[in-house]
Amino acid sequence: MANFIVLFVAIASFYVQIAIxxxxxxxxxxxxxxxxxxxGTVELSCSVQYTQDYSVVWMKVDKVVTGNSLPISSGSGLILHDSRFSLRYDPTSSTYVLQIKDxxxxxxxxxxxxxxxxxxxxxxxEVEVEVRRPxxxxxxxxxxxxxSEGEAVQMECYAGGYPPPKISWRRENNAILPTGGSIYRGTTLKIxxxxxxxxxxxxxxxxNGVGxxxxxxxxxxxxxxPVVTVSKPRLGQALQYDMDLECHVEAYPPPAITWEKDGITLSNNQHYKISHFAVADEFTDTTLRVITIEKRQYGQYKCKAANKxxxxEEQVELFESIIPVCPPACGSSRYGEASTLSTSSATLFISIIIFIYRSFNAQH
Known part of the structure; x- marks a missing residue:
């Protein structure tokens, strides 16, 4: 009986080995x-069975370029020479653990x-390794x-990183967006x-929460x-005094600005001085100084602006007044004049006396 049991165990072991x-x-x-x-550090584990006669390898797979995969290990040894990579093998569980540091x-x-x-x-x-990236x-x-004004405009914004970032749109100083509200979410902003x-x-x-x-x-x-505006469409000044005519121009691209009188385009000479002051790409203030006014210089002036x-255009009327208007009759450092306040005040005072004197004589 004992011999039979031994024989049975031997035969069973033989068939088990064949089955394995x-x-x-x-x-x-x-x-x-x-x-x-x-x-950070990541560990990737792979447990295998029935691999006594086969090699177990770790590879980094390039799914974009076929055949561009990177072998990392074979069996219990590393192929890739990088100090950040290491491999552990646990024979009790037949587990290969790939570790990547930093x-x-x-x-x-x-x-x-x-x-x-x-x-x-x-x-x-396969196992995916995702690295959080800002x-x-x-x-x-x-x-x-x-x-150009009236046309449609589309702005696009694409971003990478992990997790995939969310896109939002804002305006400078949190101004209201053309789409409404101060924030718009999405990759494309359309007006x-x-x-x-x-x-x-x-x-x-x-x-995306990273950084x-x-x-x-x-x-x-x-x-x-262009849009031309004038703050003072009528201005008075006495004979022989200077006067400034001003207008404000809003336009883009920056326009050509001219001043006209009686259909004639004015230029800088002994009678007129034209100055432009660009306060931004879209805004320009322009001033026409009428110098030592003569009778023929009273009338309508046109401030004109043109771009593509x-x-x-807007009109400014210059009419005659008896009393000089200050400024600019009392001088202005804006144009680099050497007049002082005391001199200008004296001039104004004398002009008033002359006006009173003339009025008195006219009544008698």
């Missing part, structure tokens, strides 16, 4: 997706644990826009019909026809 030898190698466990911060952005990707059966036959399992705005995003009030700086903001986020300034320039989108 017929089993295919398998991967029983692979780590789940790993999400790590830059500079993780960089370039370490993100797909890692494959493979059992090499033959050149054309292998068993594999957002960045792609170069194919809008940088600036030049559009169906742009107005000159929509010009200015827009911000594309990308945020402080990033933003890009987008300059929106709206071309529009149109023209605009």
């Amino acid at each position: 030898g017929q089993r295919s190698p398998t991967i029983s466990y692979i780590s789940q997706t790993q999400i790590k911060d830059i500079g 993780i960089q952005e370039t370490d993100a990707g797909t890692y494959s644990c493979q059992i090499i059966i033959s050149p054309n036959n292998r068993v594999s399992a 957002p960045f705005i792609s170069d194919n995003s809008t940088r600036s826009v030049v559009v 169906k019909s742009v107005h000159k009030e929509d010009r200015g700086t827009y911000y594309c903001v990308a945020e 402080r986020g990033t933003k890009r300034n987008i300059a929106v320039e709206v071309e529009f026809a 989108l149109g023209t605009s």
Whole structure:
């Protein structure tokens, strides 16, 4: 009986060995997706079975370029010579643990644990490694826009990073967006019909919770026809005194500005001095100084502005007054005159005396 039992055990062991030898190698466990911060450490585990006669390797797989995968280890030894990589093998569980320290952005990707059966036959399992990266705005995003008033405009903003960043739009000083509200969310900001009030700086903001986020300034320039305004359409001044006629011009591109009287375009000479003061790309203040006024210089003056989108004009009337108006009769440092306040005051006082004297004589 004892001999029979020994024989039975021997036969059973023989068939067990045959059965084991017929089993295919398998991967029983692979780590789940790993999400790590830059500079952190990640461990990737791969447990295998029935691999006594086969090699187990770790590879980083390039899914974009076929055949561009990077071998990292074979068996229990590293192939890749990088001090940040290490490999541990636990024979009790047949587990290969790949460790990567000081993780960089370039370490993100797909890692494959493979059992090499033959050149054309292998068993594999994959794990994704994602590295948290602060957002960045792609170069194919809008940088600036030049559009004519009334046209549609579209601005685009694309960003990368991990987790995928969210995009929002804002205006300088939190001004209201043409779409309504102070914030718009989405990769594309559309304005169906742009107005000159929509010009200015827009911000594309990308945020994903990593770092402080990033933003890009987008300059929106709206071309529009000139708009001319005058604050004082009628001005009086006494003979032989100077007077300043002023108008304000709003336009983009910057317009050509002229002053006219009786259909004649004026220029700088002994009778007139024209000055332009650009306070911004779209705003210009222009002043026509009428010098030592003569009778023929009273009348209507036109302030005209023109650019490629149109023209605009406004009139300023200069009429005769008895008492000199100060300024500019009392002098102004704006034009670099050497007149002093005391001299101008004296001149004004004498003019008043003369006016009173003439009026008195006229009544007698």
